[in-house]
Amino acid sequence: MGQGTKYKRLLLKLSGEALMGDDDYGINIQTGTNFAKDIANARATGVELAIVVGGGNIFRGMQGAAKGMDRANADYMGMLATVMNGLALEGLLNEQGVDSVVMSALPMPVVCASYNRKQALAHLEAGKVVIFTGGTGNPFFTTDTAATLRAIEMNCDCLAKATQVDGVYSADPKKDPDARRFETLDYDTILSQDLKIMDGAAIALARDNKLPLIIFSIHETGNLTKMVQGQARSTIVT
Numbered sequence: 001m002g003q004g005t006k007y008k009r010l011l012l013k014l015s016g017e018a019l020m021g022d023d024d025y026g027i028n029i030q031t032g033t034n035f036a037k038d039i040a041n042a043r044a045t046g047v048e049l050a051i052v053v054g055g056g057n058i059f060r061g062m063q064g065a066a067k068g069m070d071r072a073n074a075d076y077m078g079m080l081a082t083v084m085n086g087l088a089l090e091g092l093l094n095e096q097g098v099d100s101v102v103m104s105a106l107p108m109p110v111v112c113a114s115y116n117r118k119q120a121l122a123h124l125e126a127g128k129v130v131i132f133t134g135g136t137g138n139p140f141f142t143t144d145t146a147a148t149l150r151a152i153e154m155n156c157d158c159l160a161k162a163t164q165v166d167g168v169y170s171a172d173p174k175k176d177p178d179a180r181r182f183e184t185l186d187y188d189t190i191l192s193q194d195l196k197i198m199d200g201a202a203i204a205l206a207r208d209n210k211l212p213l214i215i216f217s218i219h220e221t222g223n224l225t226k227m228v229q230g231q232a233r234s235t236i237v238t
Contacts (some may be wrong), residue, residue: 006230009048009124011151012039013144013161016054016085018218023170025087026057034221036092042224043098043129050120050130050145050154053089055081062137075139079106082143086133087112093129100129105137105146124154144198148205159211160227161198162218167235168197185237198236206237213237 014035021028043049045189058081064074086102086127093100102112113119115132123130135146151159171179187207190197197203197215206213216227216234226232 005045005047005228007047007157007228009050009154009156010228011050011052011147011154011156011159012224013147013159014051014053014089014218015143015162016057016081018057018162018164019053019085019088020057025048027085029092032088032092033095035218036098037088038218038222038224039057039093039129040096040098041062041070041222042228045225046227047228048124048127050124050132050150050156051086051089052132052150053082053085054143055079055085057081058084072139075141076106076136079133079135079137079142082133083108083111086131089131090181098129099127100131102131102133105132107135120154130154142199142202145205148198148202148211151227152205152209152211157212158214159206160214160224162224163215164217164219166217166220166233168195168215168237181233185235187237190237203237210238 009225019027019032021031055078059077060230061075061078068235080091083104090102103115103120105115107114120130135143142148166175167181169179169181173179173212187203190203213238214234216232
């Protein structure tokens with residue numbers, strides 16, 4: 001465990017949409033650079049970091065399916081989008097002096113390494129930031145589920161989901177000024193109340209494997225470092 005950190009190893013779930021910044025599509029380089037700087041600062045505390053990045057800024061499988069595309073093909077397209085984001089994030093991290101590696105659940109050896117649990121664990125133990133892409137490698141599973149799965153496989157202390165708000169609220173805080181933020185929640189409450197934190201499969205997998213979840217805001221500069229030190233405003237799910 002790093003000096004002053006609450007966790008030895010954690011997995012950060014970063015949405016593809018977060019990389020858009022104020023743009024309508026794709027990757028905003030300044031936004032991505034800011035995230036890379038925050039990740040570099042958090043890594044400097046000594047915490048071991050893995051990342052699962054989504055692809056919604058480029059293509060979202062469920063939206064494609066809703067428009068009439070074959071769901072499996074649409075999901076594969078979404079997985080490819082996560083690889084694009086992962087490669088971009090790797091480059092931005094390298095610019096910050098952070099040694100990182102992209103691993104994909106969809107084998108594409110010319111582009112990046114294929115996912116291998118033993119190799120991924122070795123990379124983390126060597127101090128590299130491992131960026132997992134390609135989802136689970138299977139259609140019909142979200143990147144939330146992929147993040148939960150990888151966090152368990154990597155023996156992470158928790159899964160930290162970066163969002164636009166500082167935790168889980170009883171209603172949308174941007175629309176309801178009386179919305180109440182939860183300091184803590186349990187898995188069954190999330191499932192029974194259908195709180196839209198992560199999909200049900202991800203929550204059930206986390207519950208069954210006793211993986212704590214932390215929901216926090218990524219948009220406040222330095223908040224990732226605060227989170228690994230246990231100081232960020234957040235909702236903790238156990």
